[in-house]
Amino acid sequence: MYHRHACSKQTFSWIDSQIWKAIWRWCVRRHNNKGKKWVAKRYFTKYKENRWTFFAKQGKSTYYLYKMSAVPIRRHTKLKATANPFCIEDELLFEVHLQRKMLNTWYKRAKLIILFRRQQGKCPMCQQPITKQSGWHNHHKLERLKGGKDTLDNLVLLHPDCHRQVHFWHIQFDGDVPIRASEFA
Numbered sequence: 001m002y003h004r005h006a007c008s009k010q011t012f013s014w015i016d017s018q019i020w021k022a023i024w025r026w027c028v029r030r031h032n033n034k035g036k037k038w039v040a041k042r043y044f045t046k047y048k049e050n051r052w053t054f055f056a057k058q059g060k061s062t063y064y065l066y067k068m069s070a071v072p073i074r075r076h077t078k079l080k081a082t083a084n085p086f087c088i089e090d091e092l093l094f095e096v097h098l099q100r101k102m103l104n105t106w107y108k109r110a111k112l113i114i115l116f117r118r119q120q121g122k123c124p125m126c127q128q129p130i131t132k133q134s135g136w137h138n139h140h141k142l143e144r145l146k147g148g149k150d151t152l153d154n155l156v157l158l159h160p161d162c163h164r165q166v167h168f169w170h171i172q173f174d175g176d177v178p179i180r181a182s183e184f185a
Contacts, residue, residue: 012068019065019104023054024159074104086145092167098150102138115157125162139162141173 034042040052047053047064054065077100085094102108115138116168121129123136130136136157142148156176158166167173171178 007073008071009069009073014035014072017066019068020052020054023065031147086142088145090139091143092163093147094135094144095140095163099136101139110150111155112157114152115155118152119157119176123159123162124156124173125165125171127160128159130157135160139163139166139173 023043027043028036031039031042043054044052045055047055047065048070050067053067056063077097079093079097083090083093085091098108102112116130119130123130128134137160139148139156139158140148141154141156144150148154156173166178169180171180173179
């Protein structure tokens with residue numbers, strides 16, 4: 001997974017080929033008195049559109065050799081060099097970056113699911129459902145530049161338009177309930 005950010009699909013395919021050749025030589029050497037068709041039927045099967053997948057059975061379970069070329073390539077998202085997570089102008093940029101990380105890592109995705117369930121799938125600003133089509137942004141109740149953390153009690157999910165309104169109108173949150181800044185003071 002370390003190399004999935006690089007252009008490594010061709011390298012992963014080459015590694016798969018070398019592993020397959022080594023396994024094939026081992027299978028043929030182990031059963032030198034059997035034919036190659038018998039060896040292929042005994043050790044290889046079709047799995048996920050690949051006819052030559054090495055497999056083994058243990059009891060009722062079947063195990064397949066993982067293909068390196070199946071590793072999804074995820075491009076690294078570059079932030080501009082002048083971006084500062086503690087600057088009010090760049091706060092929205094870093095919240096969107098955090099949202100992207102929440103989708104791509106299992107730990108952060110679990111945090112996203114907890115937030116979604118806590119809010120019962122609705123945006124606290126407009127009370128409309130948050131869906132993949134509508135999108136969402138992570139909003140820090142206490143801004144990071146003021147010492148806010150990326151903890152569950154400091155995060156809320158908002159629609160992108162609602163998020164912009166929160167920043168424009170300086171809306172604060174009491175729990176998950178929005179309060180205008182003038183009412184808060």
